[in-house]
Amino acid sequence: MAEISSGLVVETDQLTKIYQNRQIALNDVTLKLEPGSVLGLLGHNGAGKTTLLRLILGLHCPTAGWVRLFGQKMTPNAASLRCRIGYIPTNPQFPSGMTPITYLDYIARLFGLPAEARKPRLASLIRAVDLLGASGDRIENFSNGMIARLAVATSLINEPDLLIWDEPTLGLDPEARRSMLELIKTLARDKTLIIASHNLSDIDEVCNHAAVLSHGHLIYFGSLQDLKGRMKRNHYEFELEGDQKAITRALQALKGMSDFKFVNLKQRRLEIRMSEEINNTNALANIFMTFADSKVTVISIRSVGMQTEQAFLDLVEEEASRGFTRAYKNAA
Amino acid sequence: MDAITAIAPTRVRINRLLPYWAVFQADLKATFNSWIYRVWLLLSLGVLVGYLLYRFGARHIAGMIQSAPDTMGDLMHWVIYGSLTLIIAITAGAICSERGSMADSILCRGISRYQYFLGKWHARLVLILGTFFVKNILAMIGAYFLLHSEAITIHGSLVAMLVVASMLVFVITFGVSVSAMSSNTLVSIAVVWMTIYGGGFLLAQLPSIIPSPERALQALPNVIKGFYDWNALSRTMLISLGVSLGTAMVGMFYFARRDV
Numbered sequence: 001m002a003e004i005s006s007g008l009v010v011e012t013d014q015l016t017k018i019y020q021n022r023q024i025a026l027n028d029v030t031l032k033l034e035p036g037s038v039l040g041l042l043g044h045n046g047a048g049k050t051t052l053l054r055l056i057l058g059l060h061c062p063t064a065g066w067v068r069l070f071g072q073k074m075t076p077n078a079a080s081l082r083c084r085i086g087y088i089p090t091n092p093q094f095p096s097g098m099t100p101i102t103y104l105d106y107i108a109r110l111f112g113l114p115a116e117a118r119k120p121r122l123a124s125l126i127r128a129v130d131l132l133g134a135s136g137d138r139i140e141n142f143s144n145g146m147i148a149r150l151a152v153a154t155s156l157i158n159e160p161d162l163l164i165w166d167e168p169t170l171g172l173d174p175e176a177r178r179s180m181l182e183l184i185k186t187l188a189r190d191k192t193l194i195i196a197s198h199n200l201s202d203i204d205e206v207c208n209h210a211a212v213l214s215h216g217h218l219i220y221f222g223s224l225q226d227l228k229g230r231m232k233r234n235h236y237e238f239e240l241e242g243d244q245k246a247i248t249r250a251l252q253a254l255k256g257m258s259d260f261k262f263v264n265l266k267q268r269r270l271e272i273r274m275s276e277e278i279n280n281t282n283a284l285a286n287i288f289m290t291f292a293d294s295k296v297t298v299i300s301i302r303s304v305g306m307q308t309e310q311a312f313l314d315l316v317e318e319e320a321s322r323g324f325t326r327a328y329k330n331a332a
Numbered sequence: 333m334d335a336i337t338a339i340a341p342t343r344v345r346i347n348r349l350l351p352y353w354a355v356f357q358a359d360l361k362a363t364f365n366s367w368i369y370r371v372w373l374l375l376s377l378g379v380l381v382g383y384l385l386y387r388f389g390a391r392h393i394a395g396m397i398q399s400a401p402d403t404m405g406d407l408m409h410w411v412i413y414g415s416l417t418l419i420i421a422i423t424a425g426a427i428c429s430e431r432g433s434m435a436d437s438i439l440c441r442g443i444s445r446y447q448y449f450l451g452k453w454h455a456r457l458v459l460i461l462g463t464f465f466v467k468n469i470l471a472m473i474g475a476y477f478l479l480h481s482e483a484i485t486i487h488g489s490l491v492a493m494l495v496v497a498s499m500l501v502f503v504i505t506f507g508v509s510v511s512a513m514s515s516n517t518l519v520s521i522a523v524v525w526m527t528i529y530g531g532g533f534l535l536a537q538l539p540s541i542i543p544s545p546e547r548a549l550q551a552l553p554n555v556i557k558g559f560y561d562w563n564a565l566s567r568t569m570l571i572s573l574g575v576s577l578g579t580a581m582v583g584m585f586y587f588a589r590r591d592v
Contacts, residue, residue, distance in 0.1 A: 057440045060591040076445045076588055083346065083442035093437055095362070109354035110441035112346035158442065 009033050009162050009192040010056060014065035017051050025051040029218045031211060038188045040203035040224065041196040042312050043213035049196045050090065053164055057087060083111055086155030088165040092147060094139040100131050100150055103139060104157055111158040125153040145176040163193045169202055181206055200309040212315055219319045227311045234274040235304040242296040250294035259283045351443035355451025363422065363459050372418040373463060376411050380471045383407055388478045400475040400484045405553030407471060408496055416503060416528060419460060423507025424524045425517040426452045435592045445588040453508045453580060460504055461497055468493050485558035491565060492555040498569040499545050503528055505576040509583025543568040
């Protein structure tokens with residue numbers, strides 16, 4: 001990996017984008033990304049993910065604030081900075097009439113790679129993404145999976161230090177998606193990645209950092225582990241074994257307790273949602289004591305809701321509930 | 333796709349001119365293959381050949397004699413007027429028609445906005461002016477042999493083509509520049525069309541001391557015969573080229589600061 005002067009790969013400060021004085025797409029986003037990070041960019045549709053990526057790439061100009069890449073300010077004319085980035089847009093578009101060879105050659109020339117460097121490089125990449133058999137075919141006849149693989153090759157042709165992939169698994173079949181996730185994990189060993197995705201299980205699997213955008217506002221930026229740590233652990237599912245009467249007795253006892261908002265039994269599977277203000281350790285202890293008193297055996301227990309997804313939803317819900325106070329940082 | 337990581341990274345010396353050259357070549361090829369360029373080429377060739385044959389027939393069958401310079405002057409004058417709409421359509425969509433995903437996939441690479449603009453502008457200039465020169469040289473040769481006129485002079489023909497070419501440079505440059513500043517191809521075409529035709533009409537209404545495209549086109553038969561005032565013509569051409577350069581600078585600097 002190339003040496004990075006400021007120590008940061010991406011740095012934004014109070015980044016704001018307002019389109020034509022009508023739409024605030026991004027508001028006061030400050031983040032710092034260190035080398036080797038794999039950042040998952042989360043947010044609903046219209047949250048500002050793509051705007052943030054386009055600002056980082058210099059495709060859009062900030063209304064306020066700035067973006068620095070590798071210690072240098074990004075501008076629409078910062079071609080040398082973009083030489084260190086590999087980008088995959090949401091729905092990659094390719095010029096009609098081109099083949100993977102001509103397209104990759106064209107893109108490599110856009111990076112200023114001379115023929116002696118780009119020809120071997122594009123040949124290796126075409127082989128690596130399994131497009132050798134289709135290397136002479138027109139791109140417009142390609143399937144979604146082949147398009148995705150070509151987009152990956154395109155984003156790697158310049159040997160970038162930073163990869164920015166917008167929805168890389170969108171529209172892929174399970175096998176291609178798995179292959180893409182494995183590739184991200186492998187690339188993450190020596191590159192910095194920013195992955196924007198709606199698919200939270202993908203983020204959960206490959207990222208070590210997360211940034212959550214809500215209505216253009218950065219509501220979380222930090223490690224994925226910390227994000228999961230903020231999750232409300234109040235929803236559990238127990239698989240039970242024992243006499244049906246005993247299970248019903250335990251159910252009645254639990255329903256009588258004020259700690260629980262929701263208790264439901266379905267075919268020996270007991271679902272419990274706790275009140276948010278209580279300590280979940282004490283509540284779980286009460287549940288186990290009730291089971292023990294009723295002579296019910298617990299086969300398994302699991303926290304309901306995919307962890308990152310739940311944490312993300314909690315965060316967005318919390319942000320929405322803050323109302324006016326969100327305008328004041330001290331109140332946050 | 334694991335094989336990707338097995339590819340050894342290599343550090344190479346970047347050629348800074350290559351991105352410009354890549355855009356230039358790609359745009360030249362794409363424009364050449366576009367239906368609108370082919371329509372322009374076929375229509376203008378058809379008119380050139382048709383008019384020359386008509387004049388040839390009129391001379392030999394009906395005895396209606398028109399000199400070759402007058403025929404060529406007519407052709408350049410009216411073919412240019414007729415072609416302008418198509419040339420505007422070819423140039424005014426150069427950049428704005430690629431806004432969005434297609435521009436994304438190019439401008440996110442190691443290319444500056446200046447290089448992209450220059451590549452597009454130069455490609456359209458080379459293709460349209462190249463086509464114009466080839467067509468008119470062929471037409472001049474055709475007129476010379478078909479109409480047996482000694483009145484056509486080589487230097488006059490060359491100057492006449494340069495005069496028209498300098499006007500075309502402005503039309504092409506203005507089209508590409510408006511395209512760089514606009515977000516919508518139809519709006520861009522409408523703006524260029526109204527400005528070029530409206531501006532040409534207004535200039536024609538001004539006193540003759542002020543150069544106008546219409547007056548320059550009307551003088552073409554005499555220029556082809558070799559009767560021209562080089563100082564006046566060169567001033568007209570320089571004004572046209574200067575205005576073109578200024579327009580291109582405005583378009584390029586605006587494009588360099590806008591969202592794509």
